[in-house]
Amino acid sequence: MLSDDVLYLTVRELGERIRAKQISPVELTESYLDRSQKVGPQLNAYVTLTHDLALAQAKQAEAEIAGGNYRGPLHGIPYAAKDLLAVKGYKTTWGARAFHDQAFDYDATVIEKLNAAGAILIGKAAMIELAGGMGYRYASASLTGPAKNPWNTAYWTGGSSSGPGAIVSAALAAFAIGTETWGSIVCPSAFCGVTGLRPTFGRVSRHGAMACAYSLDKIGPMARSAEDCALVLAAIAGHDPLDRSSLPENEAAFAYPPPEPKPRRTTHAAQPAPTTPLRIGWLTNAWQKPNAEVASLTRAAVELLQRNGMRLADAKLPDGPYEAATGTILSAENAAAFRKFLVEGRAVDLTDPLGRIGGYVHQQVSADDYMLALQIRAIFQERVDKLFDDFDVIAAPSLPVAATKLDANIETDLAFPDPLGGIGNLCGLPAISVPCGFAAANLPVGLQFLARVRYDRVLVAIASLFQQHTQWHQQRPPV
């Protein structure tokens, strides 16, 4: 089996070694599977390991590469997919007891695209039941039990992409695919100390993914670096006629590295810097009262960027009821997505006491309120876009706290206004969360950047720059 030093390499580093035939995709896959079998259950990280599929894909990759047919940077790279993505031949449980036996006879578009890139699926990652769309009170709201944080197993991974967070953090796979409706990539990325990219809405097809809220759901990569997220996004982005919200190909496609990089000047020996300093808006009203350690670490992180040539100034989100609008849209669309499930009385099969009744609350949203929320969305799309006339990115702590304990009441312990998550998801803005230090109990802290819609590349650029100057993303948890 390969050593931890290899399993903690980034996708880019693994890809280079695979291409140079220094690492065998089969050996790499067997090593991640072995680690996943041993460590995965300790963290409740997986629903299913796709052992046979993984080995078949790995053998195919190895043969192709040996034959000179190298497909690209994901060829031979093992990954995990949140268990709301359909994979032919395997159960797709949506993290819920009520769907424990569900299977689809096709692959989600994201899975198809990763197959085409030569990536190797080693498992279906654990998640909060039904992606938490009906609400949840406890980390245990999952078919597989509470997902444990690799940095401190008495704490939670965050959700709803709980498995992807644990898997990437503990090097059970090289990257994972998560989803976000409101916070489900950013939160576990921050809590688990990994890098998570929430792409612009419509950039990645949701065909074959469980719908949580039709106009809010996004699929994105969680990985060990911003560059890795970009490599994965490049493979999964693109127009898909099977997703009605899919952007046209010229807007959805994402190339990494960029086809024609702009000329760069050098600030010191090996460190390239953009020709124009990026303008960072530090949000002063993202969170009401961030934890002192979180506030200090995230502020230090953006100041580090300032010292390295970025422009930093305070910024403020526009005022307005966009959190309520996002919540209204989420409720109405979630109720529609699960109408049959609710009407048949199957919500009683959910694990979580809040989830068992949350769907009924969602069903009470009127059409009038839903349409009002959509009107508000259109108005705030314009208003938030104006913010990006002054800033290339806006930045804030990913969350105002580090991970909560496994038995915490999320409804009360993580109850705070989230205007940034509200407006970001309402308007389909891309976001990236990067680790930027550690708080008490050895728990990671995340810093998030948001950009104008379609400007995912700017997020990758600034997050990569941050990671060139720091080593937080290279730290390993004690598992």
Add this chain to the structure above:
Amino acid sequence: MKKPAHKPRRISRREFARRGALAAASAAFAHDASAQTPEPALSAEGQTEVDSKVAAVLRQYGTLLTNEEKLDLRRLLTEAQKPLDAMRQFITENWDQPADVLKLYPEAAAAAEPPAPEGRRK
């Protein structure tokens, strides 16, 4: 009915100020609602709406719910009412199009040209 004389997104300074003030008030209200301070009671209309929603859920799903869940249901609907009321204070106009989309099917590229009307030519 006549279309609005001005373009949808161009609003008067006065209207803009009014919207801004209401939006600010709404935001403050929403934030206050989640703070750890005692919350003022709902308006009579708000309370009636909550009661009505609770009744609607119980009518459809009451037999599936425990007493504890019924209490929780009322609490959730009550907590949801204030942000909802705040959102309703946000002024929108007839011409403020919602961010919903009717995507034509089939898509333009795939659509065939409409057939030419058939008939005898002189």
